[in-house]
Amino acid sequence: MLLLTPEDMALPAMSMFVATLRSALWEAQDGPITLDVESLDLGWARGPVYTQALHTWYLAKYRERRPDALIAFRTDTIQLALELRQELWPDIPLIVLSEDGQLWNHTPRPERVAGLWLRYDWRATVELALRLLPDTRRLAFVNGSSPWEQAQQELLVRELQPLLAHRGLEFIDLSQLPLAQMLERARTLPDHTAVLTYTFMTDPSGRPFVGREIARMFLAASNRPSFALHDTVMGLGFIGGALVSYEAVGEQLGQLTARVLGGAREEFLQPLKPTSSDARLTVDARALRRWGIPRERVPAGVRLIFDEPTLWERYRWWLLGALTLSALQALVVGGLVVERRRRMRAQAELAERQRLEKLAEQEARRTLDQLAHMGRVAALGELAASLAHELNQPLAAILSNAQAARRLLDAPHTELAEVREALGDIISDDKRAGEVIHRMRALLKREEPRQELHSLNDLVGEVASLLANDMHLRGANLRLSLAPTLPGILGDGIQLQQVMLNLLINGLDAMTELPEGQRELRVGTASPGPGQVELSVQDSGGGIEPSRLARIFEPFYSTKDHGLGMGLSISRSIVEAHGGRLEAQSPPGQGALLRCVFPSVDPESAHVPTPRHALPRGR
Numbered sequence: 001m002l003l004l005t006p007e008d009m010a011l012p013a014m015s016m017f018v019a020t021l022r023s024a025l026w027e028a029q030d031g032p033i034t035l036d037v038e039s040l041d042l043g044w045a046r047g048p049v050y051t052q053a054l055h056t057w058y059l060a061k062y063r064e065r066r067p068d069a070l071i072a073f074r075t076d077t078i079q080l081a082l083e084l085r086q087e088l089w090p091d092i093p094l095i096v097l098s099e100d101g102q103l104w105n106h107t108p109r110p111e112r113v114a115g116l117w118l119r120y121d122w123r124a125t126v127e128l129a130l131r132l133l134p135d136t137r138r139l140a141f142v143n144g145s146s147p148w149e150q151a152q153q154e155l156l157v158r159e160l161q162p163l164l165a166h167r168g169l170e171f172i173d174l175s176q177l178p179l180a181q182m183l184e185r186a187r188t189l190p191d192h193t194a195v196l197t198y199t200f201m202t203d204p205s206g207r208p209f210v211g212r213e214i215a216r217m218f219l220a221a222s223n224r225p226s227f228a229l230h231d232t233v234m235g236l237g238f239i240g241g242a243l244v245s246y247e248a249v250g251e252q253l254g255q256l257t258a259r260v261l262g263g264a265r266e267e268f269l270q271p272l273k274p275t276s277s278d279a280r281l282t283v284d285a286r287a288l289r290r291w292g293i294p295r296e297r298v299p300a301g302v303r304l305i306f307d308e309p310t311l312w313e314r315y316r317w318w319l320l321g322a323l324t325l326s327a328l329q330a331l332v333v334g335g336l337v338v339e340r341r342r343r344m345r346a347q348a349e350l351a352e353r354q355r356l357e358k359l360a361e362q363e364a365r366r367t368l369d370q371l372a373h374m375g376r377v378a379a380l381g382e383l384a385a386s387l388a389h390e391l392n393q394p395l396a397a398i399l400s401n402a403q404a405a406r407r408l409l410d411a412p413h414t415e416l417a418e419v420r421e422a423l424g425d426i427i428s429d430d431k432r433a434g435e436v437i438h439r440m441r442a443l444l445k446r447e448e449p450r451q452e453l454h455s456l457n458d459l460v461g462e463v464a465s466l467l468a469n470d471m472h473l474r475g476a477n478l479r480l481s482l483a484p485t486l487p488g489i490l491g492d493g494i495q496l497q498q499v500m501l502n503l504l505i506n507g508l509d510a511m512t513e514l515p516e517g518q519r520e521l522r523v524g525t526a527s528p529g530p531g532q533v534e535l536s537v538q539d540s541g542g543g544i545e546p547s548r549l550a551r552i553f554e555p556f557y558s559t560k561d562h563g564l565g566m567g568l569s570i571s572r573s574i575v576e577a578h579g580g581r582l583e584a585q586s587p588p589g590q591g592a593l594l595r596c597v598f599p600s601v602d603p604e605s606a607h608v609p610t611p612r613h614a615l616p617r618g619r
Contacts, residue, residue: 001035002067004081006042006074012212012232017250024254042076043146043201044208058084069261073097076148082110095257114260116253120229121242122156123163128281129194129227132297137192143175144200178203186222195226225291240283368573375570376443376498379505386470390436394429401425439466449492453601456489456525456533457482463500474508475516481524486533487600491578499574502567503537503594510541510592535596543586552584
């Protein structure tokens with residue numbers, strides 16, 4: 001078989017067409033066939049001289065080689081094939097593929113010719129462009145300048161004229177332009193322009209081109225969306241069109257040829273049958289995205305190619321998962337940051353509150369120390385008369401002993417032993433007066449509280465000595481009942497003695513109304529339980545009314561006419577500051593009983609400075 005093609009086999013459309021045609025013949029013949037292919041290059045060469053040369057050459061070449069059938073593609077090739085067959089093999093069938101549907105209307109009608117009509121659906125392509133680009137106002141057309149291309153353009157204008165008129169579209173003709181001018185026009189096309197391309201085999205100067213390469217250059221230069229008619233250029237950047245599949249066309253023509261060779265009765269005198277590939281509308285999804293055309297505009301039934309999912313569509317669930325995980329991580333981190341800030345703020349507030357509480361505590365302690373000092377001064381003021389009397393006694397004794405010693409020294413026969421005895425009395429009385437002054441100074445001193453180990457019995461003894469003269473002046477008896485052995489207590493000795501002084505003075509005041517001889521103040525120490533020592537002071541006065549027991553420790557509450565009501569309040573604060581408690585009881589008919597309970601300290605385990613007094617084992 002001999003196949004005449006209009007263009008070079010290197011063109012993708014020709015190559016695909018011939019390959020599928022040969023494959024279809026092989027399959028139909030159930031074996032190898034010989035298919036001679038002759039490329040006439042009618043697009044790149046033209047003129048009667050070239051046509052006559054072809055005619056002469058093929059007559060010489062095939063005069064002795066009779067094919068079983070002659071196959072021709074395209075109208076200009078068909079004409080040459082008819083002439084060759086007429087001169088060489090008038091009885092062999094001719095199978096044609098023509099883009100001219102009216103070929104059969106020509107006269108005289110050729111005999112033993114069967115074929116297919118390859119229809120380029122310009123209108124369907126333009127209507128598709130208008131659906132995708134509804135604002136289109138202009139249609140630009142790109143085409144070559146060869147005679148066949150110009151003939152095709154006349155068909156296109158004739159077919160599209162009604163549509164252009166109906167839609168009011170301006171037609172911009174980019175054919176008949178040299179390549180450089182055509183590309184320049186493509187860069188400056190006005191808005192709302194759609195471009196329809198066909199082929200571009202030669203320009204007006206006759207310079208040959210490869211249509212696929214020109215299509216690539218045009219798409220790179222064009223500023224407007226373009227449509228095509230050949231499926232071999234899809235993927236370069238065209239949006240789509242009613243594409244002709246040369247693969248399908250070659251297969252159909254091969255099947256038709258096989259049927260003719262097999263003796264099938266084909267309607268040789270009937271018009272050409274259209275190929276089944278007509279109006280196969282196709283759209284490139286990537287080109288849609290490039291030009292920002294919504295996919296919703298793609299008509300139903302249109303084939304969508306290169307519809308590769310976007311990164312979002314392909315990895316949507318992974319991305320959603322990653323975003324969700326990132327959001328959760330952000331929430332966790334945010335929560336941790338908020339929690340950390342809240343915790344830091346709470347810690348700062350707690351530190352500030354602790355600082356303020358410490359300052360308040362220090363201020364309260366300073367106030368308590370000041371009040372305690374004022375209380376000691378007030379108590380010593382009350383004892384001023386008895387202290388003066390107590391000091392007056394040793395001073396008077398010192399004066400008397402000094403006078404006696406001088407008389408002894410003036411006597412003629414002085415006994416030195418008597419003088420020595422008088423001087424010894426002077427020294428003893430001086431120490432006695434010094435001891436009284438020492439105790440007064442100790443109580444009047446205002447120092448920072450010191451934590452020292454003390455013997456409760458010693459502290460009681462010093463206070464009793466200080467009040468001994470006042471008790472004598474008031475006609476009261478002091479009865480001490482001290483435990484023979486007591487553990488030590490830790491604290492400030494001056495403050496503890498102030499508590500004892502307050503309790504004893506209160507007891508003496510409570511017995512003022514009693515007749516002399518009935519005024520008895522009982523002071524005792526004990527260890528009521530493990531780790532505890534107790535001081536009790538009980539007077540023989542009228543006691544405290546039960547309704548007043550709960551209030552006697554309140555500040556500024558006093559049962560005395562001249563009292564400030566601060567003594568017991570300060571005493572209770574001092575006791576509690578030493579970890580103890582101060583309680584008041586009023587047994588019926590037994591006066592008032594005040595009990596101080598302190599925590600005891602083991603002297604061997606207590607890490608304290610050197611005690612002021614050594615702890616006695618008993619008294």
